[in-house]
Structure formats: structure tokens, C-alpha cells
Amino acid sequence: MSSPEQWTHPQPGDSSAATAAKPTPEQVIAGLRATSEGGADLVQLLTPEGERVDSPEFDRYVTDIDGARLRSLFRDMTLVRRFDREANALQRQGQLGIWVPLLGQEAAQIGAGRALRPMDMAFPSYREHGVAWCRNVSPQDLLGIFRCSDHSGWDPVAARFHPYTIVIGNQVLNAAGYAMGQRFDGHVGDDDGEATICFFGDGATSQGDVHEGFVWAAVYDAPLVFFCQNNQWAISEPTERQSRLPLYQRAQGYGFPGIRVDGNDVLACLAVTRWALDECRTGNGPMLIEAFTYRMDAHTTTDDPTRYRLSDELEAWKLKDPIERVRAYLSRNGLADNDFFEEIAAEADNFAAEIRDFCVNMPDPPPDRIFSEVYAEPSPVLEAQRAEYLSYLDGFVGAGER
Structure with a gap:
């Protein structure tokens, strides 16, 4: 062995x-x-103990993050975590069909999400609730997906946030195509240019779609940031079973830069993502970011992580909690007092109550909802399927009451 x-x-x-x-x-x-600290190449600006680390290369990307902005990032992470925990509980109580937790990955998502500019485009997988929050997508709009009552509740063009993608890695190809279009349309080349970011997990790096996206983005010099949240486990397989090298080093084989950042450090994630997006929007091609983090909960609510990982692993990562390190920094430097933290906690509780009330009282969609808004233009094939399905339903007793 x-x-x-x-x-x-x-x-x-x-x-x-x-x-x-x-x-x-x-x-x-x-x-x-x-690898618990991510190795010598890890970019870190805030230690697990809440101490600031100087970085000559990346400090300049967070010079605008004063006490107020840092308190705002703390609020973002706290509310997103509270939403995640409430949705998890709602699924356990039969209100959602499934839920995909983000517990432990708040810093990676909020840091990357707040690095985006209004005209940038984001392509999520199915776990990017924090990025959705940063793109002003209502958490209530996410619930319809997991209640199986809607495809997505937001306009992806207006929000600059693509609908969730359930097929592992498929969003990488979609993002590569979109970013290629940004280059073809001349939206790249200066500081006012556009860029695209695509989110996926470490498990997705074993999918062919991801590698094809790498190839297309590299060949066409697409303004695309590949943002891999390496949470150590692809459902039940550890990262060590998927790659002989750190994931960020895979970028070398495709001819573009890769970097590893502390995924539990919201400042580092913000700085590195800003850097990568700026490189892309000014015409320097694709980038790969590996956010070295940890999934504190199950892969989804259908998963039991106790069957494949040990409790001391989880306990070790609790000491690197992304929210607690910001709390420690704020407290240590006199940037927030107990009243602030209590105010955020109360806001989170009220937010959770709103989420619960909305979810429990969500109306069931009509039976033909599944056929609407599938295509931009009417489709004879889809209309025939709709008519056949409704005719089938009409054959049941009490069908006229629906």
C-alpha cells in the first residue's frame, strides 16, 4: 500500500x-x-486566527476594503449561511425536494461574487447561493428550483447570472462559449472590458466538459476565469483520488495561469478574483483559480458524509471557519463591537423567518408550467406534448377541480 x-x-x-x-x-x-493550509503557493490575506497577512502582489486589490466594507462582507457571509441552514432544514421537513449546502464555502463565493463588475457574467453549478446573492438574485428565487416548481426564477441576462446547472461540469462549456462571444464582439481589451467567471467543484475537474472548456478558452484566448471550489470531496471521493497534482497546476497543460487561494479567506478570494478578472477583461486570456476550502456539510441532502470521512477531519476544518476569522479580525482591530454582531444575528433570524414563510406558502404551479418558457419561440413538438399531457390528466377522477 x-x-x-x-x-x-x-x-x-x-x-x-x-x-x-x-x-x-x-x-x-x-x-x-x-495540505490543510494549501501548500507554499497558497494566497492568504487573513489567517484562521483573524490576523492580516501582507501580500505585495495582492494587497493592492483590496485597498478599498475598509472597516465598513469588511463588515458588509461579514454580513453577506452570515446571511447566506443562515439562508443555507434554513433551506437545509426546510428540505428535511419536506418543503424542498433536495438541497445543496454551501456550509463552509461562504468566503469563496462571497469573495468571488463581490469581485464581479456589473457587466461581467457568471455561470454557476448548483451550489453557488452566495454568488447568486452577490448578483442580486433573490434567495426566494432559488427555492423554486429545489422545490421542483420552476426552472429558475430570475432573468439571467439582467442579473448577469446564468441559471443553475445540474449536469456536472456542463456550465464550463456554456461559459467558454459565452466568453468567446465576448472576445468576438470586441468587449475585451481594456479596463472597461467584460469578463466571465465559471464556478465548479473539484469533482467536476474529472469531467470531460471541463477539459473541453479549458481547451476552447485557451485556443480562443477567452476572457474566462475558471473558479474551482476545491472542497476536498467529490461526493464520496477525496481530491487525492482524482489528481496527482494540485488542481491549479492543471492550467499549465492548457497554456494559461493557475493560482491557489485560501478559499476560507474572503479577502484573499476577493483580491485574487479581482486580479484574474482584470487580466481577462484586458485581453490576457483565461485563468484558473483553485479556492482551497472544505465542504462542512453533505454533498446534498441525499448524501451521508459520515460514511466516507472521519469526524476529526471535520473538526480540524471548523477551526478555519471563514466567518469566524472575519469576526476575529473585526473584533481585534476595533472595527465592530458586540452590538454589531448581535444586530447581524437578529437580521439573520428575521431573514430565515421570511425564507421559511415564503417557502411554506409557495403556490403549486399549474400542471402545464413544465412546458412554458422552455423555448424562446413556440414549438409545435412541445405544444403537442403539452396537449397530450393535459389530456392524460383530464382522464383522472376530479381532474376538473385542478
Whole structure:
């Protein structure tokens, strides 16, 4: 059996990591601890203890983040987490068909989301509730997807935020095509240019769509930031089972830069994403960001993470909580007092109550809702399917009451 070092950091010529059937729990934990801080190349501006770290390269991208802006980022993360926890509870109580938690990934999403400019475009997977918040997509609009009553409740063109993509990695191809269009239409080349960002997880990097998106973006020099939230687990498989190298280094094979950032550090995520978007909008091509973070909850509410990971792994990452490190920094530097934190906590509770009331009282859509707004123009095939489905429903007792 291979050693933990071979499993997580195989050297050229090593074959044991590739031939080992499955890592032991001890190897998985050893691998996590070996990379728990993301390695020497990790960009970090705020430590887990809430201490500011100087970065000659990236400090200039957060010079506008004063006490007020940092308190706003804290509020963003707190409210998004509260929404996530309430939606998780609503699913357990039968109000949602499924829920995809983001617990632990708030800094990565809020940092990246707040780095976007109004004309930038974002392509999410199905976990980017924090990015949706930053793009002014109402959390209530997200609930229809997981209640299975709507395709998406927002205008993606107006919000500059694409509908959620359920198929793993498919949004990367969509984003690559959109970013290619930005270049073809001449929206790239100066500081006022546009850029696109695409979000996906570490598990998606094993999908062909992601690699095809890398190829197309590189060949056409598309203004596209690939934002990988490496939360350590692709459902039940650790990252070490998917890649011999850190994920950000994969960008080298496609000819564009890759960088690893502390995904639990909202300042670092904001700075690095601003840098990458600026590089893209000014014509310097695609970038890959690996946000090194951790999924604190299940993959979805259909998943049981206790079957494949150990509790001490979770406990270790609780010490790196993205919200608590901002709280510590604000408190230590006199930028927020207890009244502020209590005010945000109360706002979060009221917000959760609004979410619950909205979800519980959501009206059921009419049966033909599934056929509406599928295509921009009427489709004879779709209309025939609609008529056949409604005729089928009319055959049931009490159908006239619907």
C-alpha cells in the first residue's frame, strides 16, 4: 500500500499511488493534514486566527476594503449561511425536494461574487447561493428550483447570472462559449472590458466538459476565469483520488495561469478574483483559480458524509471557519463591537423567518408550467406534448377541480 505522502504528492516514476485500490482512512486524513493550509503557493490575506497577512502582489486589490466594507462582507457571509441552514432544514421537513449546502464555502463565493463588475457574467453549478446573492438574485428565487416548481426564477441576462446547472461540469462549456462571444464582439481589451467567471467543484475537474472548456478558452484566448471550489470531496471521493497534482497546476497543460487561494479567506478570494478578472477583461486570456476550502456539510441532502470521512477531519476544518476569522479580525482591530454582531444575528433570524414563510406558502404551479418558457419561440413538438399531457390528466377522477 502506498504511503500518505505518495498518495497525496506522488513523484514522477511512482506507481504505487496509481495502482492502490483505495486509500485507508488514515491515508485520507494524513493527506488532508499535509495540505490543510494549501501548500507554499497558497494566497492568504487573513489567517484562521483573524490576523492580516501582507501580500505585495495582492494587497493592492483590496485597498478599498475598509472597516465598513469588511463588515458588509461579514454580513453577506452570515446571511447566506443562515439562508443555507434554513433551506437545509426546510428540505428535511419536506418543503424542498433536495438541497445543496454551501456550509463552509461562504468566503469563496462571497469573495468571488463581490469581485464581479456589473457587466461581467457568471455561470454557476448548483451550489453557488452566495454568488447568486452577490448578483442580486433573490434567495426566494432559488427555492423554486429545489422545490421542483420552476426552472429558475430570475432573468439571467439582467442579473448577469446564468441559471443553475445540474449536469456536472456542463456550465464550463456554456461559459467558454459565452466568453468567446465576448472576445468576438470586441468587449475585451481594456479596463472597461467584460469578463466571465465559471464556478465548479473539484469533482467536476474529472469531467470531460471541463477539459473541453479549458481547451476552447485557451485556443480562443477567452476572457474566462475558471473558479474551482476545491472542497476536498467529490461526493464520496477525496481530491487525492482524482489528481496527482494540485488542481491549479492543471492550467499549465492548457497554456494559461493557475493560482491557489485560501478559499476560507474572503479577502484573499476577493483580491485574487479581482486580479484574474482584470487580466481577462484586458485581453490576457483565461485563468484558473483553485479556492482551497472544505465542504462542512453533505454533498446534498441525499448524501451521508459520515460514511466516507472521519469526524476529526471535520473538526480540524471548523477551526478555519471563514466567518469566524472575519469576526476575529473585526473584533481585534476595533472595527465592530458586540452590538454589531448581535444586530447581524437578529437580521439573520428575521431573514430565515421570511425564507421559511415564503417557502411554506409557495403556490403549486399549474400542471402545464413544465412546458412554458422552455423555448424562446413556440414549438409545435412541445405544444403537442403539452396537449397530450393535459389530456392524460383530464382522464383522472376530479381532474376538473385542478
